[in-house]
Amino acid sequence: MKNQPLRIGGGAFNGRRLQSVPGRSVRPTSGRVRQALFNMLRPVIRDAIFVDLFAGTGSVGLEALSHGARQVYFVEADRRVAATLQRNVEQCAVGDRATIIVAPLPLAVQRLPAVLRADVLFLDPPYDSELAEQTLTALEPRSLLAPDGMVIWQHAAWHPVPQEVRIGGQRCLGGKPRRYGDTQVSIFT
DSSP states (O other), rough: OOOEEEEOOOOOGGTTTEEEEHHHHHSOHHHHHHHHHHHHHHHHHOOEEEEETTTOOOOHHHHHHHTTTSEEEEEESSHHHHHHHHHHHTTTTTTGGEEESSSOGGGGGSSSTTTOOOEEEEEOOOOTSSSHHHHHHTTTSSSEEEEEEEEEEEEEETTTOEEEEETTEEEEEEEEOEEEEEEEEEEEO
């Protein structure tokens, strides 16, 4: 099965083509889900600090930069995938607003700056894993979330999610999840 072209769907880089990773090791967030996500984030994304956990090709974080995010921290475990991510960051000429951390989650949480106060923490782990839960547990003692920050968890529609998450003592409650085919997005504020 041939990979579909990956493009930025809105903002300053609208239509910009991104490199993808051959094969099935990376499942980029679909354009439909990204468009819906950034329509929801429109009131808060400008000048935001965005953390793209399980970044893959970087399509979500680059979409955040395209819509006006001030800074994006990309976390990706696979060095080969991170090289593609780096090329996509260079292609969009946003290296001054992008930080790439190459390390597996949840261990990579320790590599995020201690002074970081993210407006949006975005998790898109492999659907057949418990990595999101493990990462959220690793994030719990860290004060990485801004006072009005949110956690967005993209997951398989069948995957159970908790009613709340805690980041650095902040209790974030889940709202009504949004479903897009087999994909579901849960937002905690």
